[in-house]
Amino acid sequence: MRYYDLISCYAYYLFLRNVIRAEKTILAIVLGVSLAIFVNTLYGCGQYFYVFESFHSNYALTGSFFNPAPFAGLIAVGSMFSVFLILYRKSLYRYITNIKARKTIVKFLYYLTVLNILLSIGVLIILQSRASWLAFIIGTSYMVYTKVTQKIKFSIKRYGYIATTFVLIAVCTFFFYTMRKDSADGRVLVWKISTEMLKDFSFTGTGLDGYKAHYMDYQAQYFAKNKASKQEIALSDNVVYAFNDFLQFFIEEGILGFLLLVTLIWFIFKQPKSIVRNISTCLILVLSAFACFSYPLQILPLKLIAFTAIAFIAFSAKNKQEFKLPYAFMRWQILSITIAWIGLQLYNAYSLHTGYSIWKKAFDAYQEMNFKESISLYKNSYKYLKTNGEFLMHYGKALSLAERPQCSNLVLHQAEQYLNNTVVQTSLGDNYTALEGYPQAIQHYQKACDMIPNRLYPHYLLAKMYEKQENFTKAKQEATIILQMPVKIPSIATYQIREEMKELLRMNDKPDTK
Structure with missing residues (x-):
C-alpha cells in the first residue's frame, strides 16, 4: 500500500512543479490547504460534540482517520499554513488585486485564519497528543523567528530569542514526558529494541514495510533474555511503528536511503532566505519534530504536505536546470512508456481496491461468526492482497477458527513474512495443537509469551x-x-x-x- 502512496506523492509533486509558476500560485495553494485543515478541524469539533460519528469506538475525536494520533499530526502541521498567512499577510495579500472588495476579502481571510488557529489549538488540547503539541510549538517559534529576525539587526537579540525558544522547548518536552510517563517510557522501549534491529539491517535495510515483519521477533528475543525490568514488561505491546520515523526509515531503507533523506532535508534548509523558503522549511521542521515521536511518513496527507514543501523549495531554488531530450522520437518513446506504466499502476490500484472491498465483507462475516462465508470471501481477495500481513493474519485466524489448521498454517506462516505478532503466534500454536504437533505448539505459544510477557x-x-x-x-x-x-x-x-x-x-x- 505504501508503494502506491509514494506513486501518488510523486505524481502530486510533478503536478505542483508544472502548476507553480509564480508566488501567486503558492498563495492559492496555502489558502487551499488552510481551508482543508479548517474543514477537518470543524469535522473534529463535530465529532467531539457528537454531531458526527467517530471512526474509532474508543475515541470520540479522530477526524477523518481511524485514531487520534494522525489527526493531531495533520492539525499541528497543517496549522503552520495559517500561522504563515497571519505573519506574512502583508506580503501575500498584495497578490489579491483588481478586486473591488479587496479590503473586505483580506479582512475575512485574516479573521478566518485566526479562527482556524484557535480551533486548531483547541482540538490539539483535547487530543492530548504531546508529539503534535511539541511540533506545533517548534513550528510556530520558528515561523515567528523568521519574521522577527527580518527586523532585528543585532545578533544578541537573535541569540536571545533562540536561547529563549530552546528553553521553552526543553521545559515543554519535560512537561510532556511527565504528563504521561508510561506512554513515553513505552516509546523509549520501542526505540531501545529498534536499535538492535538497526545493527542487523543498517546496511541493506529490511525493505519497505519490513519493520513490522521483524520488530516483534526482536522484542521476543529481548524479553527471552530475562534482563528486562518489570516496568518494561508492563509496557510491552504489539508494535508496527517505531514511533520515530527517522529510525524506522533507517531500518527499512538502510544507510544509503537514510543519507538520501538527510541530504534532501539539508538541501531544503540551505536555500537562500525568502518567504517561500520560510514556509517550506517550517513545514519540514514541524514534520521532522512530529516524526521523532510518531509516524507521519505512514500517513498519506502528511506525506502530501511534505511533497508540497519540496515543490515550493524547487520553485524558489535559484540554480534550476531543465532537462530536454535531444530527439523528438525519444520524447514519444518515453511518453509511450510513461502512459503504459500509468495504465498498469491504475489497473493495480483498481485490483487493490477490489481486494480491500472483498476483505471488508469477509471481515464483517467473520465478526458475525459466519466462518464459511468469511473464508470464501478471504479466498477471493487473496490474489489481490497476498502480501498484506494484516489480511493474511485475519485470513489465517478465520481458517483456524473454522478448524482447518493445515490451511491456516500455510497462510499464517506467509503472514509472518509481512506482519508478526501475538495473534499470529497463538493462532499457529492452536493449529499445531489441533494437529497434535505439541512441540511446535509450545514453540509458538512460548514466542507469543516472549513477545508480550504481560x-x-x-x-x-x-x-x-x-x-x-x-x-x-x-x-x-x-x-x-x-x-x-x-x-x-x-x-x-x-x-x-x-x-x-x-x-x-x-x-x-x-x-x-x-
Whole structure:
C-alpha cells in the first residue's frame, strides 16, 4: 500500500512543479490547504460534540482517520499554513488585486485564519497528543523567528530569542514526558529494541514495510533474555511503528536511503532566505519534530504536505536546470512508456481496491461468526492482497477458527513474512495443537509469551499445553506467572483464567510423567 502512496506523492509533486509558476500560485495553494485543515478541524469539533460519528469506538475525536494520533499530526502541521498567512499577510495579500472588495476579502481571510488557529489549538488540547503539541510549538517559534529576525539587526537579540525558544522547548518536552510517563517510557522501549534491529539491517535495510515483519521477533528475543525490568514488561505491546520515523526509515531503507533523506532535508534548509523558503522549511521542521515521536511518513496527507514543501523549495531554488531530450522520437518513446506504466499502476490500484472491498465483507462475516462465508470471501481477495500481513493474519485466524489448521498454517506462516505478532503466534500454536504437533505448539505459544510477557492468554495457552503433556512442573510455573501478574483491566475472561490456574496448582500436586 505504501508503494502506491509514494506513486501518488510523486505524481502530486510533478503536478505542483508544472502548476507553480509564480508566488501567486503558492498563495492559492496555502489558502487551499488552510481551508482543508479548517474543514477537518470543524469535522473534529463535530465529532467531539457528537454531531458526527467517530471512526474509532474508543475515541470520540479522530477526524477523518481511524485514531487520534494522525489527526493531531495533520492539525499541528497543517496549522503552520495559517500561522504563515497571519505573519506574512502583508506580503501575500498584495497578490489579491483588481478586486473591488479587496479590503473586505483580506479582512475575512485574516479573521478566518485566526479562527482556524484557535480551533486548531483547541482540538490539539483535547487530543492530548504531546508529539503534535511539541511540533506545533517548534513550528510556530520558528515561523515567528523568521519574521522577527527580518527586523532585528543585532545578533544578541537573535541569540536571545533562540536561547529563549530552546528553553521553552526543553521545559515543554519535560512537561510532556511527565504528563504521561508510561506512554513515553513505552516509546523509549520501542526505540531501545529498534536499535538492535538497526545493527542487523543498517546496511541493506529490511525493505519497505519490513519493520513490522521483524520488530516483534526482536522484542521476543529481548524479553527471552530475562534482563528486562518489570516496568518494561508492563509496557510491552504489539508494535508496527517505531514511533520515530527517522529510525524506522533507517531500518527499512538502510544507510544509503537514510543519507538520501538527510541530504534532501539539508538541501531544503540551505536555500537562500525568502518567504517561500520560510514556509517550506517550517513545514519540514514541524514534520521532522512530529516524526521523532510518531509516524507521519505512514500517513498519506502528511506525506502530501511534505511533497508540497519540496515543490515550493524547487520553485524558489535559484540554480534550476531543465532537462530536454535531444530527439523528438525519444520524447514519444518515453511518453509511450510513461502512459503504459500509468495504465498498469491504475489497473493495480483498481485490483487493490477490489481486494480491500472483498476483505471488508469477509471481515464483517467473520465478526458475525459466519466462518464459511468469511473464508470464501478471504479466498477471493487473496490474489489481490497476498502480501498484506494484516489480511493474511485475519485470513489465517478465520481458517483456524473454522478448524482447518493445515490451511491456516500455510497462510499464517506467509503472514509472518509481512506482519508478526501475538495473534499470529497463538493462532499457529492452536493449529499445531489441533494437529497434535505439541512441540511446535509450545514453540509458538512460548514466542507469543516472549513477545508480550504481560499478556495472560499466551501464558494460559502454554500452561494448558504443558498440562496436556503432563509436564506439571512447567504447567505450574506458567500458572504461577499468571497469578502473579497484575490485572490491568478486570474481566470475566481474566477471572476465569485465574481461577482455572488456581485449580491447576491445587490438582496437579504430583510428579511429572514426562
